[in-house]
Amino acid sequence: MNMKHLVFLIFISFISCHKNENNPSTGATTQITTKSDTINKVAVLKLNYLTYSFLGGYELEFPDTNSFTLHTNIYPAGDFGSIDISYQEFDELIFDGTIIWSGTGQQTFPQTITPAADYFSIPIDYPMPDTSLFIKVLDDPYFFNVGFHSQLWDSINNLSILHEYRTNNPGSEINLLKYTPSVGVGNPTEWYWYVILKN
Numbered sequence: 001m002n003m004k005h006l007v008f009l010i011f012i013s014f015i016s017c018h019k020n021e022n023n024p025s026t027g028a029t030t031q032i033t034t035k036s037d038t039i040n041k042v043a044v045l046k047l048n049y050l051t052y053s054f055l056g057g058y059e060l061e062f063p064d065t066n067s068f069t070l071h072t073n074i075y076p077a078g079d080f081g082s083i084d085i086s087y088q089e090f091d092e093l094i095f096d097g098t099i100i101w102s103g104t105g106q107q108t109f110p111q112t113i114t115p116a117a118d119y120f121s122i123p124i125d126y127p128m129p130d131t132s133l134f135i136k137v138l139d140d141p142y143f144f145n146v147g148f149h150s151q152l153w154d155s156i157n158n159l160s161i162l163h164e165y166r167t168n169n170p171g172s173e174i175n176l177l178k179y180t181p182s183v184g185v186g187n188p189t190e191w192y193w194y195v196i197l198k199n
Contacts, residue, residue: 039061039064040061040063040064041060041061041062041165041198042059042062042094042198043058043162043196043199044060044194044195044197045156045159045161045162046192046193047152047155047156047192047195048193049178049189050189052151052152052154053155054119054155055115055192056113056115056118056119058113059161060087060092062090068172068198069087069089070085070094070137070175071087071088072085072086073086074138075099076099077105077183079100079101080100081100081101082099082108083095083096084097084109085177095177097109097179099180099182100181101183102182102184104181104182104187105182106181119160119161120160121158122158123158124158124163125158126162126166127157128153129170129174131149133173133174134173135174137177137194162197165197165198165199168199172197174195174197175197176194177194177196178191178193
């Protein structure tokens with residue numbers, strides 16, 4: 001074998017090895033990991049007003065931001081009224097519901113929620129945050145009852161979604177809406193608590 005052939009073989013071997021390193025066809029492959037965009041989510045959990053039993057909820061997704069400001073419009077019921085809550089930074093609805101004098105309104109956005117049976121629970125209770133983190137969405141002097149915070153928290157503290165949100169954002173406020181679709185005489189058995197969390 002002359003020198004030209006030897007140089008040619010070495011060159012071919014080098015090219016072959018180089019291709020296999022960049023485009024491996026067998027064995028381990030190179031994994032490229034890219035950081036996915038953070039999903040900005042809001043969870044809304046619905047509870048019975050009198051018993052605090054968890055009834056279900058829903059999640060909404062928004063563009064990524066650390067800001068979370070709730071804007072509330074309330075239209076008192078002469079005969080018919082309503083309340084809506086939006087994510088102020090995006091002017092997007094989080095909740096909308098009607099209020100009826102001597103009747104019963106209903107949640108209109110979203111129109112359906114995920115039932116409680118479809119939520120995962122775990123055998124560990126998430127510790128209740130300081131009560132200063134519980135924020136009233138509406139100013140209501142009769143909002144809090146004795147033991148209110150602990151009763152409400154005990155109903156949802158084993159939900160995996162709550163663990164996820166509080167672990168990701170432990171210092172965030174826990175927004176509370178007391179939704180009264182019936183007013184006038186009113187019927188507390190038709191009222192609800194809504195817990196609004198940001199991840």
